[in-house]
Amino acid sequence: MEKRVIFKGWLLPLLLLMPQVIITAVFFFYPAGQAIWQSLFIPDPFGLKSQFVGLGNFEFLLGDPYYRASFVTTAIFSGLVTIFSMGIALYLALLADRLIKGAGTYRTLLIWPYAVAPAVAGVLWLFMFNTRVGVVSWYLGLLGYDWNHVLNQTEAMGLVVAASSWGRISYNFLFFLAGLQAIPRSVIEAAAIDGARFWTRFRTIVWPLLSPTTFFLLVVNVVYAFFETFGVIHTITGGGPQQATTILVYKVYSDGFVGQDLGSSAAQSVILLLVVGLLTVIQFKFIERRVHY
């Protein structure tokens, strides 16, 4: 079906592939190999020698209630971040899609938060909700609500979810808006003439036609919530209180670099590697036959 270029020798194709191969090797295979290798050892506290333990690190992790708790935390956290960031983005995109005047300005304004780095976003939200000087917590105090995410686990989770979703809404909004605008106007008009009102149209026409976009965003956002939210968590809660916001990536960091348990940390990276691998496979499987219609 697709056109293929047939090379006569092997030197040129090899050279053409080289940059990609080298980059992947240096930045992915080498560290991934290191992680796998390290996950089989327990180094002594001073890092002078390490002892081979086979799959011991993994066995320990799977039996560790803290690690299992972190899995649950991650699931809740990424689920909430994905739902909020995608739901709000879709809502805004639906509104913007009906907009005729000022659509450009509106879009530009909505895109700005995406330019804010997660760690900076974290600091912004931290200041707003700071238990002593935060604007929002002060107003909440006036309303008689005592905001304290430093002690309250639910509030801590809520805050990191909000901060992580916030920057993400712009990104999702862009994709949703593009997806909505790719739906031919006449199809929507035909449905209106056929008797479908706004919500019926959304349910039966818009949502199904948007599904490739939605699915793509779903995978991308889960991956984001898993990995790129490190900065937000680090700046706002540092994984606390009582590990209530310690997602898997944060635990890799805190066990490895704070707790100095490099073997366990490496084993956790390997598990994360498998999770990403799985997500990627799912994504490609669906994207390949993404046209559900």
Next chain:
Amino acid sequence: MATLKLNSVKKRFGKTEVIHGVDIDIAEGEFIVIVGPSGCGKSTLLRMVAGLETVTAGDIEISGKRVNDLEPMDRDIAMVFQNYALYPHMSVYENISYGLRIAGVAKDEIARRVATAANMLQLDAHLKRKPRELSGGQRQRVAMGRAIVRKPSVFLFDEPLSNLDAKLRVQMRLEIKALQKELGITSLYVTHDQVEAMTLADRMIVMHDGVADQIGAPLDVYANPATQFVAGFIGSPATNFVPATSLATPRSGCATVGVRPEHARIVHSGNGHATGIVTFSEALGAETLIHLALPSGEQFTVRQEGSMPGRNPGEHCGIDWPPASEIHFDAAGQRVTAR
């Protein structure tokens, strides 16, 4: 079954007015075709009837009820779009039954109606397919099926055949006409193709720059064009227009004289109402079109039997026609003497 009435309907987009007041009165079961050049406002007019565009001024009435402020779904109409606008993720069956399912019609009733429509449109074998697996003509039929199963009181068509090849267009034209006669549903059909308009219409509306120049039965419009625009637009090859003063015996009381190509004939140089130099001739078999340049600069086309002698480029000829076949227009392009 319904009547459709437009009372001095106007449409403005921002500051530009594109429909300058159109009046139409359509009887029950009538097939009305709106024809006009690209950009004259045909689609806009149709979309206002459908409720897809707001009406700036005037009234639209369906069966005597003012519908200006009703949503499309409350107007009891069906529309066939130029690009068909099928739901790409639904099968043919689901496409056709969509409106019925939303209306909450019983399952077996839906199945019965879709089967009837599919049978009528020869779609039985394709009900399970998706639109992308259909040919252009089949998609067109699905769009028709979607319109007819709901038994609306008015059909609207926006150039439904313009994406089909010439042969299919002729076939579908006949099918649409037959279907409309069979169902007897009041229809408003938009096209820029005058042959389509002539063959389909009970009455046709010739639109020009947002104004309905003439409304009437196709042959009446052809024989008695109300304006110079209509005379030039309806009929192919187009009517010849000659300045009244440039004729052998200048006409008084009009600015331009229109002559249909089939009414004119070539005579010896010096005879007839006008003279011209042959620029080229097209022998089409049954007929021959001879194109001439008049001294005043106008082009003039004569249509004659294929068996008559041809003419060579550069030949000087006289052109003659029966005075009764002349159509007179004033300087503004309006018909002078209604006959």
